[in-house]
Amino acid sequence: MAGxxxxxxxxxxARATLRVGDVFLKVDPDRAGIDAEVAAMAxxxxxxxxVLWREHPVLALERVPGTALGTFGGAxxxxxxxxxxxxAAVRSVHETPLRAAGAEAAASASVPSADRLDDACAWFAARGLLPDGVLERNRRLGQQVLGSPRRAFVHxxxxxxxVFVDEDDRVTGVIDWSGAGAGDPLLDLAVLTLGHPQHLGDVVAGYGRDVELPAVRAWWAYxxxxxxxxxAEHGFGPPETYPETAVLLRDGG
Structure with missing residues (x-):
């Protein structure tokens, strides 16, 4: 009988993830990255x-139960x-002491960079993927997260x-911690709601803290x-079909 x-x-x-039944195999040549991911989950x-086992460059993880909140660009x-x-789960993550998580150093993906934003805007302008006014509005929004003093442990x-939940609306698992580290906590709230802005209020209600909503929207743009x-450079298809492009058109129009 076939398996x-x-x-x-x-x-x-950079990396690959495979699924075999209820086992996920993450293949990542960066040993330090895998170490950091395992430390974050712990x-x-x-x-x-x-964690089922690990033998560099492979990390084997058990599937978490439940249903994902959704997909970016989908229902x-x-x-x-x-x-x-x-x-509420995101707030718990942000309450993780940085030292306990071994994450005193900032994760590069979680720290906004003016150079990276400028390079991205030049990339868009060279290809004419967005109307000039839309690109400029999103650039101005994205600039608002630069130099943020907010700092916490972030996914x-x-x-x-x-993020997975069960039938009783309890979080059963949060996966993919490869980008975890010190950063702006509003990044997590922004990425979670980027394609589902109608649920930003629900997420903030569970978060249970004052949230600067304009900063969340600025993170959407950045x-x-x-x-x-x-x-686009990693082969994910035509950029005009990305849900990220749709968000830029949505919020920059």
Missing amino acids: PEVQVVVAHR AVAVPTPR TPVGAAAWTAAG GDLQPDH RCLTAVPWL
Whole structure:
């Protein structure tokens, strides 16, 4: 009898993730990155995938139960209560002591860079992917996150398909900690709601703290502007089809 098929979850030049039944295999040549990911999962007070084994460059993780909040650019299969529970889980992540997580140093993806924003805007301008006015408005929004004094332990890539909940709207797992480290906590809230702005209020309600909503929207712009060139250069298809491009058009129009 045939065993489970091998499914490619994501693959690019930096790393790849495969699924075989209920086991996920992350292939990453960066040993330090894998070490940091395992340390992050051990430090946070939210459910994370169980480490089955690791043998460089492979990390084997057990599948977490539940349903993902949704996909970026797609519909969400869960209601407002699940998004509120996710907001509470994000607050718990941000309460993780940086020293305990071994994350005193900032994760590069979590720290906004003026050079990276300028390079991304030049990339867009050279290709004419956005109307000039839309690009300029998003550039101005993205500049608002530069030099942010906010600092906490962050997931770094908290997309809605990285958060799983059960039928009782309890968070059952948060996956993909490869970008975890010190950074602006509003980045996590922004990435989580980027494609589902209608649930920003639900997430903030669960987060239970005052949140600068304009800063979240500024992170939407920065994240999309800087992500699209990277995705295009790593073979993710035509950039005009990306949900990130749709967000830039949505918020910069």
